[in-house]
Amino acid sequence: MDIFFNPDSVAVIGASKRNIGNFVIRNLLAGFKGPIYPVNPNYTEIEGLPCFSAVEDIPRPVDLAIVLVPALSIPALLTACARKGIKRVIIESAGFAETGEAGLALQEHCLTIAKQAGLRIWGPNCMGIVDVLQGHFFTFMHPGIREEGLLPGRISLIVQSGMMSAIFLAELGRRGIGINKACSIGNRADVDEVDVLDYLLKDPDTEVIALYLESLPRGRLFAELAQKSPKPIVVLKGGNSPAGAQAARSHTYSLSGNSRLANSVLEMAGVTLAEGIFQMMEIAHTLTMIPQMNPACRTVILTLSGGAGILACDALEKRGIPIARLSAETRKAVGEIFPAWMPVANPIDLFPAVGVHGRGVVFERAGSAVLTDPNCDVLLIHYVAGLDETPDLKAFKAKADQSGKVLLFWLMGRKQGCKRFRQEARTLGIPVHEDVGRIAECLLAASRFKTHQSGLKGIDTGLTLPSASKRPPLPLREKVWDEFDSKRFLSLWKIPVVEEALVSDLKEALHQARETGWPVVLKGLMPGQAHKTEQGLVRLGIWDKPQLENAFRHIQGRLKPGGRFLIQKEIRFDYELIAGFIRDDQFGPCLMFGLGGIFSELEPDVVFALAPLDQDEALKVIDRSHGRKLLQGCRGTAPLKKKPMAQILVHLGRLGAAYPEIAQIDINPLVVSDGLPLAVDANVILKS
């Protein structure tokens, strides 16, 4: 990968005196130190550089080729590159998989040629590579974006869409956010986001990685890299909505996949999911500035406006950021500058105190008190610029660094004052935002990443799966197993299932009901069918013999040949959960966990994670569930016993991962009574 970023020499195939063929040359001349070889049979010179008719005419070795010529001419060109000994090619031209079937075939043809020749391809349909720190601009992006000023920084970007890459750079420049590398990967016929992520994780100049992606074909690898990443990763995923996913399909040839699953797995792997372009940029930028944050994130707010203090509280608490309780020392110190009538509380409204002591004294004393308060991790100052004095930012920052606390500003006010303030803060590495909601989002991202990191362990979690030769063969070969067979199989893997039995006639049914005790449920099972209720094949609440007889006859009348009767104990439960296993195209074996019953209809809110996983990871999955409040016990119900629940997830994950034939397992419902989960209905589905 490194040759893509740091080649000794670059050929530009399709260089020109105008337009994008010219932009690439000008961009290269702006910072690349090695030899640049324009290639175009129509010119002998471009921007003062000798121009060659063909790549093979270049008299010296070439490391990297940047290709801008029409798509149809590229297969032959790749052969020529290979002959020339070029090992890396960035194809920036469009006209491949994104244009439909013919384009896809052309792209695959190029890939075959490249693989045979040992060439690696970047793109096609992309804007190539920008490395601001080194001044490497391997891109047809408009030189104006570069000239208007890109600041070197510690964020690196991976962007699937070409145009978005240029937009991102322009916006970062406009906002004064520094950038290290911007990698526009386009159709990613060969090099993809996983390759680039892997490279950037090792890149010493990159501290935070931000990505715009429309799909993750190698989602599992991506998530595994993220899981262990020491650097925060922020992902903006396009195509989360139905119409967005539809649009993504025809753009850069992406299959967005199941975005609920993808988003959930990424979050479980410690990735921050962004919802918009600027949010992504600003979270990434802030994360480069607050690497030392304590994940507890107890925040103190200093303000000159009571209203702003209230809004800051609202924004932080809405996202679960705790408002710190001031220590007695801090309350005393702040109390000394407050007027007598005013109680000291967080947010600390300094306005009345400023009237008495002046701004300088008040900020200094309150700030010092908070920055030595052991109950405070983050100091958020609401500041209105354009007033006469400005706080001594340098001293503030030094004090914050010394005490290991995070300092951020919510800045408002007059134009010139804001500009001056921002410039100084940028030099000092202090995050400044104009929207307190964004500050809360940044703190949440930092807190979650730190928490994720602190929970990381070594890789060997004792989860080696039974080898194919050792594990027993699957008992059945049908695609859809009925609930009895499914649960019998699950119970072999230590998953607790409801007491039940197959019965062949009414007499057996009666006997079984007396064994388990009333009330019972009678079900009719049909091979290959998962939906029994809709077909009248389920009778609940059977309390005596006459009711059982009635239910038996009812189901008998509906059961087709091959069907069987199942009788099970009717369980009184507190609530229903869902647990499942799914083999995803992008993420491979995954677990699913969430609230069941009516919840799952109303607001499907299940958590997904890579499978298999260990007990600790399974506990994290349970804690990440949106329904955790319910699981903690409410309305007189017992709290969910997390260990047995985690064990079910561990076994389910191992089981699913052990048998590549299994496409999906649904345990729905997994009912909970007295805190203990029990599988009441389940289906195993094999791959077709």
Added chain:
Amino acid sequence: MDIFFNPDSVAVIGASKRNIGNFVIRNLLAGFKGPIYPVNPNYTEIEGLPCFSAVEDIPRPVDLAIVLVPALSIPALLTACARKGIKRVIIESAGFAETGEAGLALQEHCLTIAKQAGLRIWGPNCMGIVDVLQGHFFTFMHPGIREEGLLPGRISLIVQSGMMSAIFLAELGRRGIGINKACSIGNRADVDEVDVLDYLLKDPDTEVIALYLESLPRGRLFAELAQKSPKPIVVLKGGNSPAGAQAARSHTYSLSGNSRLANSVLEMAGVTLAEGIFQMMEIAHTLTMIPQMNPACRTVILTLSGGAGILACDALEKRGIPIARLSAETRKAVGEIFPAWMPVANPIDLFPAVGVHGRGVVFERAGSAVLTDPNCDVLLIHYVAGLDETPDLKAFKAKADQSGKVLLFWLMGRKQGCKRFRQEARTLGIPVHEDVGRIAECLLAASRFKTHQSGLKGIDTGLTLPSASKRPPLPLREKVWDEFDSKRFLSLWKIPVVEEALVSDLKEALHQARETGWPVVLKGLMPGQAHKTEQGLVRLGIWDKPQLENAFRHIQGRLKPGGRFLIQKEIRFDYELIAGFIRDDQFGPCLMFGLGGIFSELEPDVVFALAPLDQDEALKVIDRSHGRKLLQGCRGTAPLKKKPMAQILVHLGRLGAAYPEIAQIDINPLVVSDGLPLAVDANVILKS
């Protein structure tokens, strides 16, 4: 009220050569045409104006006094003002209710003096009034904010917090958003947000009203004004979170009240709730520019970046804004400029077409097609500024206006290009945003407001309540009624309740169980107690005589003297709802409706509305519920029968409103089986 905004003459009590006493004079001189009388015994002249020792020394009549002197001197001053014949006083000084009990007493003393003298007071603890259009700056706000440029516009602001008012103005100036009036109302001892809202609703220069409030003491009047308002109202409410509410209590003397109720009632009254300062400003600004929008809000996206199109879809769909289906004509017209391989879809990605035809032609042709498409209400164009050509905004806007469609831009790109673009768009009244999420929020606000307006009817909804003399007296006087008494009372008001009876012994219980049919529920009722389950006073699922005997003895052992037995039919239901009535301090009689059972624990998501209400309003309440998907029927359950449900809400609202003694009624659960709601448990609570 009009004298506050348009006085003939103004006295400034506490005028000065320095600081805020000087700022007010300079601000007045900047635009006020009438005579200005500085009052301060220490000066004879301020800013070239003769200065008077006392208000009574002013030789001519004075309409309005602006007061900046210390709080303790103000009662005497008000008496002097009254003697002078001044009828309106803006007290900008602090030191009143916001400082605690002594300050509150001082404030009330001032109010008493004012009322006796027929004076109206604005403030105290506020920044007064700014009217940009007329150049009236009755405020101690820093003149720099004014000088840096406030644009006249069509938004008027009402701001509870003084500092926030100045911040808002500075930020609006910085963002180039025009403003008409900014009213900082502070502690609102006399004039409050309802008075000012009422004034602004009639003000021909105001088209949209935006408010920052920490509480709404006259919430009901506010909501009633909003309900009928022809102008959009955007409210940013501080103190929605527990810590925020706590902070609000000590700021501008606000009791935030039940913010869930307040927010819900305001939304039902057609108010847009904002979550942040800039969101509030930008929604208000955009609403001034798109008054003609069709509430259906079917949106077409034009873009030069596929990625941006996808993100726009995601942002719109997430907020429920529909992505338009293009008409056949549009598809044909756009198809003619698209390359052959590219299918026409919305979002319309113009990038490949631009390569063939050039930007000008492509934008013009695609734009024209969309703006005449009957399936399109809104055209959202993603544009990257700083490229060579810019679209002809004037022609675009004219075409959009002609066809009654809304045109908005999502603008990105290079600094200078963006600036030029924004300036031109501002002149033409085209909304431009840099964040597509914000665009979606603006469209949602416009769509909801338009929908609300179209649903407005005349005021007389036939909901006259029975007069106090005609309505039967309340059957009970206790504070908390038990569920039997509560349901009997509800059934008198046509609310369907579960079949049940009081029984005094086991024999009666058995008789009753046989009457209603098994299974039954047995409950022990204790006077004045609402929580039975926790005390073991409820036995469910009683199927036969032995179980009934067992349950009876169980409850008998727990029931204290004065308790009674209630036996009721056990209802099999599909799901549980909650309906209720509450008499709120700020909003008066209100209805509550939402999902019950476990839902209400997990994510309380009830809708509140002013009571009483009619059938149409009740249907809106049901449709606004977060659980509407469930209510539409899912998992084989029948859809909720909305008419009977609405009738329950109508009756509940009338009942609650008819008896001022009733503080609260809870119907929980209101179970639904086969789509029909039935009250299973209920409590009536009287005011103490």
